[in-house]
Amino acid sequence: xxxxxxxxxxxxxVSGGIAAYKSAxxxxxxxxxxAEVQVVMTAAAQEFxxxxxxxxxxxxxxxxxLLDLAAEAAMGHIELARWADLVLVAPASADCLARLAxxxxxxxxxxxxxxxxxxxxxAPAMNQQMWAAPAVQSAxxxxxxxxxxxxxxxxxxxACGDIGEGRMLEAVELADRCADQxxxxxxxxxxxxxxxxxxxxxxxxxxxxxxxxxxxxGFAIAQACIEAGARVTLIAGPVNLPTPDRLxxxxxxxxxxxxxxxxxATADADIFIATAAVADYRxxxxxDQKIKKSADTxxxxxxxxxxxxxTIAAAERRPFxxxxxxxxxxxxxxxxxxxxxxxxxxxxCNDVARSxxxxxxxxxxxTVIWSDGEQxxxxxxxxxxxxxxxxxIAQRIKARL
Ligand code: PMT
Numbered sequence: 405x406x407x408x409x410x411x412x413x414x415x416x417x418v419s420g421g422i423a424a425y426k427s428a429x430x431x432x433x434x435x436x437x438x439a440e441v442q443v444v445m446t447a448a449a450q451e452f453x454x455x456x457x458x459x460x461x462x463x464x465x466x467x468x469x470l471l472d473l474a475a476e477a478a479m480g481h482i483e484l485a486r487w488a489d490l491v492l493v494a495p496a497s498a499d500c501l502a503r504l505a506x507x508x509x510x511x512x513x514x515x516x517x518x519x520x521x522x523x524x525x526x527a528p529a530m531n532q533q534m535w536a537a538p539a540v541q542s543a544x545x546x547x548x549x550x551x552x553x554x555x556x557x558x559x560x561x562x563a564c565g566d567i568g569e570g571r572m573l574e575a576v577e578l579a580d581r582c583a584d585q586x587x588x589x590x591x592x593x594x595x596x597x598x599x600x601x602x603x604x605x606x607x608x609x610x611x612x613x614x615x616x617x618x619x620x621x622g623f624a625i626a627q628a629c630i631e632a633g634a635r636v637t638l639i640a641g642p643v644n645l646p647t648p649d650r651l652x653x654x655x656x657x658x659x660x661x662x663x664x665x666x667x668x669a670t671a672d673a674d675i676f677i678a679t680a681a682v683a684d685y686r687x688x689x690x691x692d693q694k695i696k697k698s699a700d701t702x703x704x705x706x707x708x709x710x711x712x713x714x715t716i717a718a719a720e721r722r723p724f725x726x727x728x729x730x731x732x733x734x735x736x737x738x739x740x741x742x743x744x745x746x747x748x749x750x751x752x753c754n755d756v757a758r759s760x761x762x763x764x765x766x767x768x769x770x771t772v773i774w775s776d777g778e779q780x781x782x783x784x785x786x787x788x789x790x791x792x793x794x795x796x797i798a799q800r801i802k803a804r805l
Contacts, residue, residue, distance in 0.1 A: 405580060408589040410438035410633040411650060414582060415484060415522070417493035417513040418458065419500035420448020422563040423529035423572035427494055428453065430575040431461040437579060438592075438633075442467065442484060444513045446500065470512040481512055485520035490585055493517075494555070495529030495572045498540050504552075505543035523585050525553040527578055532568025555581040590798035592633035597669045597723070598626050599680035599712065601641030603659045607704070608691035615681045616763040619643030621728075622679035624790035626651055629675075632794050637669045641680055659683050659709035666712050673723040675797060678713035681730060681763075685709060714746040724801055726793075729753035730762065739773055750774045750800060752793060772796055 414434055418427045427443075434441050441462045445455055455466035470481060479487070493500060493513065500513070504526070509515040517524065526547065534540060535557065544554060556573035573581070600622020604612040619640060626638045627648045636651040639662055647653045654669065656662045659682045670676050685706035695702070717725040727748045729739035732755070739753035752770045756762035761769050761783060769783040772793060781792045 405583050406433075406437040407592040407633065408583040408586040409434060409579070410589065410592045411630065411635070412439045412582075412586060413487055413489045414439050414441050415444060415488040415491045415516065415520075416441055416462075417444045417446075417491060417496075417500075417517070418449040418453070419446045419493060419495060419497045419513065420451060421495040421497045421529045421572075422452060423495035424449050424452040426572055426575050428457055428461055430494060430578050431458060433575050433579040434582065435461075435463070437583065439582075440464075442479070442487065444468070444484070444516060446511055446513055448497070448499075467512055470515055481516050482519055485516045485522070488520055488522035490523045490525065490582060491517060491520055492525045492527065492555075492578070492582060494527035494578055496526035498528075498530050498534050498537070498543075501526060501528060501540060501543045501547070505546040523553070524551070525555060525581070525585065527555040527572050527581075528557045528570070529572035530557075530570045531562060531564055532566050532570040535568070535570035553581070553585060590632040590795060591629055591675070594634045594674040595637070595672055596626075596629045596634045596675040596677065597637045597639065597666065597673045598622050598629070598677045599639045599641075599662060599666060599682070600626070601643040601645075602681050603641050603662055603683045603709075604657050605659065605683045605686035605709075606657075606690040607687050608693065608695045610694050613683055613685070613687070613706075614642075615683065617641070617643075617681035618764045619645050620764070620766065620786050621768060621790070622677075623648060624786040625677055625679060625793065627787065628790035628794040629677075631791070632798065634675075637673070639665045639669060639680070659686060659712065663710050663712045663715060666716055667719075670716050670719070670723055671721070675726070675801070676713070676716050676723045677726045677797075678716075679728050680712070682712055683709055711746065713748065717747045717749075724749050724797065724804075726750045726752065726797060730756040732757040736771055736773070736778075739771070743773055743775075750797065774800055 443458045443462050444467045459466045503514050558571045559569045601619035602615045602617040604614045629636045639654045654665045688705040688707045713727045731738045735755050743751040752772045754762045768789045770781045
């Protein structure tokens with residue numbers, strides 16, 4: 405279960421309460437599970453535990469001030485809000501819960517809470533009489549209706565000597581609840597290498613042979629693999645797409661460069677996914693100078709490029725290899741032939757004669773084929789198709805174990 409936290413980014417908000425000491429243990433458990441943790445402390449929290457302690461445990465500077473020029477220059481509140489996959493306020497005091505419910509933004513934590521798209525959660529901690537107070541319960545009700553996950557509190561003896569509900573959950577339980585917030589860990593611990601986009605094969609210093617691949621499919625798969633907990637290396641041909649967070653991107657231009665990058669990156673890879681539309685041929689000799697217009701016809705001599713996916717599939721230490729097939733006719737038959745000829749574990753074929761899917765489009769539809777089965781992924785956004793494909797890959801790898 406805790407594996408779901410691998411590579412996840414958690415902002416831990418600490419508000420003022422005696423349970424703040426448990427936050428130290430929580431940070432350790434979250435990091436042990438592979439999460440990255442940034443801590444935000446309210447002024448009251450700093451009366452109970454020092455920022456230095458939480459900084460040492462989280463491995464990151466602790467954020468305390470909304471209006472601190474130096475802090476904003478390093479990682480400002482908006483950046484922090486965008487960075488997070490999950491914001492957990494633990495302990496969440498009665499005062500803090502009230503401010504979160506009302507949308508008051510008078511310190512770094514409450515401002516960040518409003519500015520984030522991350523999953524939101526609170527772990528209340530307070531005296532049992534305060535916990536029972538209608539004002540606290542109505543703040544909780546408001547937060548729940550907004551989709552905020554409420555972890556605990558537990559019942560038992562309290563620091564003030566009372567016995568009852570209001571103790572913050574133990575760190576071990578809170579780490580589990582954080583993990584629950586993430587759906588899948590299908591590829592945790594796996595290194596996935598993905599090729600995406602077209603290649604360009606130079607004719608001369610200003611011209612090249614290429615194709616219409618935008619890279620969208622490969623980038624969506626990279627994103628889906630990250631969400632599934634994988635470490636991702638994305639080898640990208642020339643495309644105009646921003647790099648998704650949390651992956652290593654290697655930019656290449658030609659098929660030969662892509663091959664070299666793929667061979668290096670797959671040395672320790674578990675999965676290789678070849679989405680790139682690699683040029684099958686390249687000009688035998690790229691001219692050193694711009695080719696001048698003279699004769700009415702120009703003959704180009706092309707030589708075959710190496711087949712990248714087949715090369716990786718033939719390697720001694722081979723990862724699980726997934727190819728793509730871009731076909732305009734007899735889509736399934738051609739894809740099956742490529743699955744066998746290139747010795748792939750799986751192939752995903754798309755009909756690129758259709759203008760509503762495939763090259764450039766935001767949508768795709770795939771038939772995914774392996775040695776003893778196949779599955780159709782109906783037309784959907786490339787992000788959704790990518791997530792479905794990743795789930796299928798994870799299933800097949802599990803089935804082979
Ligand atoms: O980039 P988008 O605009 O989002 O479009 C997505 C896509 C249509 C490019 C993608 O879904 C797709 O189909 N990619 C494979 C394109 C392709 O080159 O297909 P192919 O049938 O020619 O090649 C079969 C497989 O061999 C592919 O995995 C390809 O990466 C690989 N190959 C091909 C030639 C070569 N020299 N080396 C290879 O590794």
